[in-house]
Amino acid sequence: MSGKIVNMRQKIDAMRADASEDLNHANCPVREVMQPIGGKWSTLLLSALAEKPYRFGELRRMVPDISQRMLTQTLRDLQRDGYIEREVFPTKPPSVEYRMTSFGHSLYEPLAKLLDWAARNHASVKEARARFDSSGV
């Protein structure tokens, strides 16, 4: 349903692979869902908004090295996928608040587990990386 098969060759390959395993691109939502949240800033913003709603400038201060352009774009992409919603307050200098939807929270539940793992095993990954780089090569 999701995957776009470009040519016949790949289609045949996909069907052949389909017979043995369901790990395929054709019916695999991994790509469509994981790719957007695999962006450089998505998870950071999601974990920020999972806590509580924030305004544009607040998010910008929380992630100091994000450009204005990427903050806008990433927020829009997250909104597009239904994870967050945007509310504009017509105050004197306008302010915009972003808040995580219940759908977003349902995504964040397993995502948080993964981020937890990352936090706990960050050191091990760095060690493995160093070991690999200094050995062999």
Place this chain on the structure above:
Amino acid sequence: MSGKIVNMRQKIDAMRADASEDLNHANCPVREVMQPIGGKWSTLLLSALAEKPYRFGELRRMVPDISQRMLTQTLRDLQRDGYIEREVFPTKPPSVEYRMTSFGHSLYEPLAKLLDWAARNHASVKEARARFDSSGV
């Protein structure tokens, strides 16, 4: 043969990390761990190897639209981070087997939960996307 040029990417990465070591989010686990597995092929290969070991060509057949170059590179990156290991069998046509380490399995546990969520909510995401695209823009 000198191996100086082979690991250019990794060396550059190291230098870049070094240069910004004292910046706020340079050592953030989310970035260091999530970025690599956020690549286009990483999660697909991880979920394949989580099941059982596979050879290079098998993986290639399971993910028909990956290029040979990206398969090699992604596997190497996963190996570098300690998630998978590589074993060469000196058979007549040489064969190489990739297998997930216990560390990789510990990563895959929370990751699988996230992939499960993606599979279950894939449709909702696509709907949200379509809704967003047809309104406004």
Place this chain on the structure above:
DNA sequence: CTGTATCCACAGCGATACTG
């Protein structure tokens, strides 16, 4: 304050050809 609009650099990825 919250964006848009350009321009531009570079990393990621693909296609192809070659090797042990």
Place this chain on the structure above:
DNA sequence: CAGTATCGCTGTGGATACAG
């Protein structure tokens, strides 16, 4: 079979300036 080597395109993301 399992890679390397090269080239080139494209998308992502950064810097800057402008605007509601």
